[in-house]
Amino acid sequence: MTVRPIVSALRKHKITAWLVILEIALTCAIVCNAVFLISQRLQAMAMPSGIAEQELLAIDVANLREEPDAKARVQEDLAALRAVPGVRQVSLAGLVPLAGSEFNTEVKLDPAQKTASLNAAMYTGENLLATLGTRLVAGRELQPEEFRYADEVSKAFAGGDAQEQGVPHTLVITQAMAEQLWPGQNPLGRQIYFRSVPIRVVGVVAHLARGSNLALGGDYSLVLPIRELVKEGNSFLIRTAPQDRARVMQAALAALKARNPHRVILASRNWEQIRAEFFQNDRAMAGLLVGICVALLLVTALGIFGLASFWVAQRRRTIGVRRALGATRGDILHYFQTENFLLASAGIVLGMVFAYGINLFLMHRYELPRLPLAYLPVGAALLWGIGQLAVLAPALRAAAVPPVVATRSV
Amino acid sequence: MFGYYLDLALRSLKRHRALTALMVLAIAVGIGASMTMLTVMHILSGDPVPTRSSTLFFPQVNPSPAPGERHAPFDMMDYRSATELWSAHRADRQALIASAALKLNAPGVNLPPLMAQTLSTTADFFPMFDVPFRYGDAWTAQDDAQRARVVVISDDLNNKLFGGADSVGRTLRLKGADVRIVGVLAPWRPSPLFYDVAGGRYAEGQTASFYSKPEDVFMPFNSGQDIVGHDYNVFTCWSTAQGSDLRTGPCVWVMLWVQLDSVAKVGAYRDFIAAYAQQQKALGRFVHADDTRMMSLLQWLDFNRAIPGDVRLQTWLAFAFLLICLFNTVGLLLAKFLRRSGEIGVRRALGASRGTVFAQCLVEAGVIGLLGGIGGWLLAMLGLWLVRRQPVEYADLVHLDVPMFLATFGLAIAASLLAGMLPALRASRITPALQLKTL
Numbered sequence: 047m048t049v050r051p052i053v054s055a056l057r058k059h060k061i062t063a064w065l066v067i068l069e070i071a072l073t074c075a076i077v078c079n080a081v082f083l084i085s086q087r088l089q090a091m092a093m094p095s096g097i098a099e100q101e102l103l104a105i106d107v108a109n110l111r112e113e114p115d116a117k118a119r120v121q122e123d124l125a126a127l128r129a130v131p132g133v134r135q136v137s138l139a140g141l142v143p144l145a146g147s148e149f150n151t152e153v154k155l156d157p158a159q160k161t162a163s164l165n166a167a168m169y170t171g172e173n174l175l176a177t178l179g180t181r182l183v184a185g186r187e188l189q190p191e192e193f194r195y196a197d198e199v200s201k202a203f204a205g206g207d208a209q210e211q212g213v214p215h216t217l218v219i220t221q222a223m224a225e226q227l228w229p230g231q232n233p234l235g236r237q238i239y240f241r242s243v244p245i246r247v248v249g250v251v252a253h254l255a256r257g258s259n260l261a262l263g264g265d266y267s268l269v270l271p272i273r274e275l276v277k278e279g280n281s282f283l284i285r286t287a288p289q290d291r292a293r294v295m296q297a298a299l300a301a302l303k304a305r306n307p308h309r310v311i312l313a314s315r316n317w318e319q320i321r322a323e324f325f326q327n328d329r330a331m332a333g334l335l336v337g338i339c340v341a342l343l344l345v346t347a348l349g350i351f352g353l354a355s356f357w358v359a360q361r362r363r364t365i366g367v368r369r370a371l372g373a374t375r376g377d378i379l380h381y382f383q384t385e386n387f388l389l390a391s392a393g394i395v396l397g398m399v400f401a402y403g404i405n406l407f408l409m410h411r412y413e414l415p416r417l418p419l420a421y422l423p424v425g426a427a428l429l430w431g432i433g434q435l436a437v438l439a440p441a442l443r444a445a446a447v448p449p450v451v452a453t454r455s456v
Numbered sequence: 457m458f459g460y461y462l463d464l465a466l467r468s469l470k471r472h473r474a475l476t477a478l479m480v481l482a483i484a485v486g487i488g489a490s491m492t493m494l495t496v497m498h499i500l501s502g503d504p505v506p507t508r509s510s511t512l513f514f515p516q517v518n519p520s521p522a523p524g525e526r527h528a529p530f531d532m533m534d535y536r537s538a539t540e541l542w543s544a545h546r547a548d549r550q551a552l553i554a555s556a557a558l559k560l561n562a563p564g565v566n567l568p569p570l571m572a573q574t575l576s577t578t579a580d581f582f583p584m585f586d587v588p589f590r591y592g593d594a595w596t597a598q599d600d601a602q603r604a605r606v607v608v609i610s611d612d613l614n615n616k617l618f619g620g621a622d623s624v625g626r627t628l629r630l631k632g633a634d635v636r637i638v639g640v641l642a643p644w645r646p647s648p649l650f651y652d653v654a655g656g657r658y659a660e661g662q663t664a665s666f667y668s669k670p671e672d673v674f675m676p677f678n679s680g681q682d683i684v685g686h687d688y689n690v691f692t693c694w695s696t697a698q699g700s701d702l703r704t705g706p707c708v709w710v711m712l713w714v715q716l717d718s719v720a721k722v723g724a725y726r727d728f729i730a731a732y733a734q735q736q737k738a739l740g741r742f743v744h745a746d747d748t749r750m751m752s753l754l755q756w757l758d759f760n761r762a763i764p765g766d767v768r769l770q771t772w773l774a775f776a777f778l779l780i781c782l783f784n785t786v787g788l789l790l791a792k793f794l795r796r797s798g799e800i801g802v803r804r805a806l807g808a809s810r811g812t813v814f815a816q817c818l819v820e821a822g823v824i825g826l827l828g829g830i831g832g833w834l835l836a837m838l839g840l841w842l843v844r845r846q847p848v849e850y851a852d853l854v855h856l857d858v859p860m861f862l863a864t865f866g867l868a869i870a871a872s873l874l875a876g877m878l879p880a881l882r883a884s885r886i887t888p889a890l891q892l893k894t895l
Contacts, residue, residue, distance in 0.1 A: 061878065065787040072780050076773070083769075108559060108571065261660045278557065278571075310559060310569050326847045327664075331766055338773055341489075342780060345482055349784035352478045356791035412661065412765060 661765020821876025
């Protein structure tokens with residue numbers, strides 16, 4: 047099948063041909079970018095948290111009135127939770143991964159530094175890492191004698207005295223954070239500064255996701271040896287076997303309520319719920335984008351179908367003449383298929399340029415990464431396929447035109 | 457003449473039902489998608505206080521003592537600056553604002569305690585922002601001064617606790633303190649919740665929370681200091697301050713809104729806060745005396761990029777979608793009109809001018825647009841229903857109002873006329889002689 051007659055036929059219908067090409071180009075550009083956006087969202091949703099999500103429960107509690115001797119009460123609460131059958135580890139945490147809020151802090155390597163090296167989420171809580179199930183890759187865990195109470199730490203920090211007993215002097219950080227601060231070097235024993243207070247790195251965990259603000263570095267987290275008290279924003283964390291979660295949650299809630307009736311349970315969730323809630327916008331957006339892609343391809347296919355049908359009807363006589371002169375049904379079928387392929391190809395080439403342009407715009411406006419080139423052939427294949435599918439029915443109809451049409455007048 | 461064209465258009469459309477359906481569908485889908493997102497944009501970018509947004513202003517000063525470190529005012533103020541500016545009473549009306557989540561229960565109501573969002577503010581808040589009341593009334597400036605234990609509650613909370621009955625005079629317990637209800641608001645849902653908007657430029661486009669519901673409990677600012685204590689939501693601190701007194705600490709957590717009724721007053725207030733900053737610098741409390749700023753309400757919303765990034769992106773997508781649908785329609789109309797070249801040739805030969813052929817073709821395109829508009833309206837209703845089911849703060853706000861309903865048809869007809877322009881032009885250029893020869 048030679049291409050030349052097809053091109054010269056298309057020249058006769060310049061406007062219509064350009065319309066099809068533009069439509070395919072725009073669809074290609076938008077679908078490429080939309081698929082890229084979808085993959086971005088899916089990637090965000092699959093983000094590893096570094097914790098034993100299948101085994102963890104979180105209960106957010108607030109006390110209705112100030113408790114006397116709050117520190118002893120926390121230990122009793124934790125003991126009561128530990129006594130629930132099936133509970134393996136418990137902790138009272140100041141922040142939990144992917145919870146939707148966080149306490150974060152600017153980290154400096156030198157107290158005189160003007161801008162911080164990075165911003166990290168701050169985890170606190172006795173027995174926190176063992177409960178979360180993070181994987182230690184270097185150094186050691188935080189030791190019980192290093193722990194201080196949160197209120198004492200605040201007071202010590204407010205006093206501004208770095209040597210004061212109340213301030214923690216050790217911490218555990220994530221691998222990603224260590225790599226960012228000291229690329230390629232051993233982070234153990236190095237110091238970071240909270241304002242003017244030096245704190246030494248004693249351990250490194252593989253991963254620990256933040257509570258929110260993933261854009262600041264989803265895996266930049268640090269753990270300080272600080273004991274928390276029951277207050278809003280803090281959560282009881284319970285580690286148990288995956289199959290026991292529902293039962294343990296019920297028993298734990300009952301135990302906490304029984305210990306203190308003046309208590310509000312703000313939330314009780316497992317990580318399937320926490321993840322679903324945290325990424326609900328991403329999921330909704332990904333779903334919407336999939337819907338838009340499907341609708342776009344459908345509209346484009348219908349457009350191609352409609353135009354091809356008209357062209358076939360318009361060229362009935364010409365087709366009849368060609369058939370009478372010896373063209374086979376296959377020739378006619380291939381003619382329309384090749385024509386569509388040429389139009390789609392032109393559209394795809396133009397579409398790639400558009401796709402790149404839209405991506406530049408999105409990079410500028412929404413700080414998205416550059417569109418990987420791998421998406422372009424995917425978009426191309428999709429549009430070639432859609433085009434061929436849409437043109438098939440009109441092309442078959444064209445192939446069915448009998449040669450006798452040539453001998454008839456209109 | 458129009459009637460005749462309409463008749464011709466309908467006949468022509470009926471002749472090719474499948475093609476007509478295809479064109480109507482393309483327009484309907486494009487209009488449906490873009491009207492859904494336009495409606496969401498329209499609702500999110502509306503003026504939250506249409507009656508007086510042009511007289512509302514948001515003064516800012518920079519209390520940070522760290523020289524050189526940051527050189528722009530924070531989004532909120534420290535307690536001392538805010539209360540000192542407020543006490544000067546230089547504006548026509550002025551309201552201090554600080555928010556906190558507090559435990560709340562109603563004695564005598566059989567419901568478990570709940571966490572309520574509360575706002576500590578001053579008496580001007582209600583008249584200044586046109587807040588509607590259902591029962592009772594706002595507290596007075598005297599209540600502010602006397603630290604009266606009174607509150608105004610939202611319609612939602614009144615329904616939840618008291619089944620919608622007049623609860624004025626009843627008592628609530630807020631974090632252990634007993635407060636008396638003096639007013640119940642009528643349903644009030646400003647979009648966005650403008651007076652709480654702050655920190656938008658750090659939100660990475662995740663600004664849906666700006667569209668949440670107003671707080672459930674409003675109390676006098678000074679009474680709030682006694683009741684809430686250190687539990688206020690803090691915007692940020694310029695040095696470590698946990699545990700120290702929030703009111704003297706290095707933290708910003710209070711907002712000041714002022715109403716200024718004339719341009720002269722706006723200028724005077726700008727001078728006033730500049731002079732205040734100078735004075736504070738002289739006292740050694742401020743470092744950045746020139747760091748004062750006062751935006752109008754709408755400027756402030758704009759500065760915070762209040763419309764969520766996802767919504768902007770979806771709107772772009774919707775319009776790209778409409779564009780593709782239009783290309784589709786242009787192609788189909790072109791094919792359709794040119795196929796009728798013979799008929800048009802006869803009409804031209806019989807004396808129809810180019811203009812009449814053009815008009816006739818446009819009427820046909822307009823009819824398709826009208827039909828597409830009906831389809832687009834139905835699809836937009838479906839789209840908005842889907843938006844309402846999304847877990848976002850503004851979901852309950854989204855509905856199709858009359859202007860947007862009319863805009864749907866306006867846009868549909870405009871789009872189809874635009875799409876019909878080129879095909880109609882081509883059709884009107886058909887040379888009658890050539891067509892008649894081939895007949």
